Structures are given as C-alpha cells and as structure tokens.
Amino acid sequence: MNRIRAVLVLLACVLFYTGSSANAQVSTGISSPLGYVSSYMPFMGPNASKSSDSIFPFSAFGFSPNFRGELRGTVFLENLQNGTFRNSTTGTSFDFVKDLGFQKDGILLESMARTQLSRYALRAYYRTYLRDPNGKQAKLNWPEWRVGADFDLIDYCGLRLGLDVDTTWKQPTFGYSPASGTAEFIALPRPVTMGAHLSYNPSDFENITPVVDLRYRMPAIQGSSVTEFEAAAGLKTPRSSRGTSGLMVGWRYTTFEHDTGNRRLDFSWSAFYLQYVGFY
Incomplete structure (x- = not known):
C-alpha cells in the first residue's frame, strides 16, 4: 500500500x-x-525559414510553411544601342534610327509582383512607356505582360541562388511603312527564356541592410531570341511586422534577334533604372 x-x-x-x-x-x-x-513543430513560427534552411540549405524539400514576396516599381532610362531590319527577298535594309525614325532614348515604367512559397516563386511584370522610342515609319510593339517562375537551389539566410524561366503573355509585333517601298507587318514568335538569378536580401529587424539582385536570361527556343543581363543594388529599412521597403539602382542590357533566313530583325538596348521595392 x-x-x-x-x-x-x-x-x-x-x-x-x-x-x-x-x-x-x-x-x-x-x-x-x-x-x-x-x-x-520545428518548422513553424517566426524562425521557420531559418530553421528549415539550416537543416536543408541545398534541398528542394526543405519546406517552410510561410509566404514571401515583393512588389517593385521601376523607372528605366532606355537607350537604343542598335536596331536593323533586313529582307533579302525584297532587298531592303533599314536602320531603326536613320531610316525608320526611332528615338535613341525612351522612358519605360515597369511594375513587378513576386510571390514565393518555400523555394518556388511566380513573377508577373507589366510595362508601359512614358516616352515611346518608336519611329514615325515603324513600330515595335513589345508585349506589356511578362510572366516567370523561379526555383531556388540555395535559400539560406537571405541568399537566393536558382534557376528561372520567362515568357511574354502575347506575341511581339514589328511593322514598318517606309517613304518608298512596300509596308510590312510581322508577328514574331513569343520569346521564351531560361536563366539564373542571385539575390541577397537579409532579414534584419534593427538595421538598414544592403540588397543585391542579379539576373541573366538566354533563349530557350528558336524564333525570338532574347538575351538579358540585369544587376541592381540598394538599401532597405529594418524589417517590421508589415515587411520592409527599399530603394535600388540598377542596369539592364537586352538583345533581341529574329532570323528566318530571308528576314532578319535584331536590336539591343541598355537602361539605367531607379527602383522602389517592398518586401513582405
């Protein structure tokens, strides 16, 4: 007892x-x-991302049940580096600036939204011109909408390194009506690119921190070949319960090529830009 x-x-x-x-x-x-x-539960709560990444820094299955994302607004000061169109069938060859009246400089506004779950992210872009560089005798209509997806191979302590794919929502078009000669309108294939990204965005609740973004895209299919490199850096405010925001400056260089044998369209442009970004 x-x-x-x-x-x-x-x-x-x-x-x-x-x-x-x-x-x-x-x-x-x-x-x-x-x-x-x-x-x-080890992968829940405010330190979920840090906990899972410390155990699975290189794994696609290190899943943190939290959402991340960002909103960006960007002003681009574009400069047309070169642009030519050739048609071997008709024997015509035009320079964008000299023959078709394109402007060398343009001002482009672009907005971007990105949402991310674990290592997977979706992006959507919308662009419109404040100063359109299109010429009086020709017009290049680039689609306003672009969509993309990212997969992070590494996601650790604010460092993201991964692969991405992008495409436009519609087909780009090019048309011209020279002072002498035959007018022509071309519906170009929808460009699809694959590439890589490197981003550094540390989470700090007390200090102003640096932010760095690098992206590179190259053609994934034939027809409309887009190659692009982009680099940006800036500062962001300390993180709060509502997220954080910052300012970045950057540079983007883009080339495009469409070649069917008898017709060839190619151009390139560079742009410095100022960007406001909000992280949540």
Missing part, C-alpha cells in the same frame, strides 16, 4: 507540473498565434 501511495503522489506531482507548463504555453499561444503549436 505504501508503494502504491508513493506512486500516486509521484504521478500527481508530474501531472501538476505538466499542467502548469501547458497553461503557460497556451497563454503564450494566445498572445502569439501558433506559439503553442510551433513549440512542438
């Missing part, structure tokens, strides 16, 4: 201690959502 009583007393003490700890954790959970649950 004495042994039974001793066991019952010990069991009561254990239950009392466990109940007190549970009440404290439940109270914490009330003031901080998921606080109680996250104490038992």
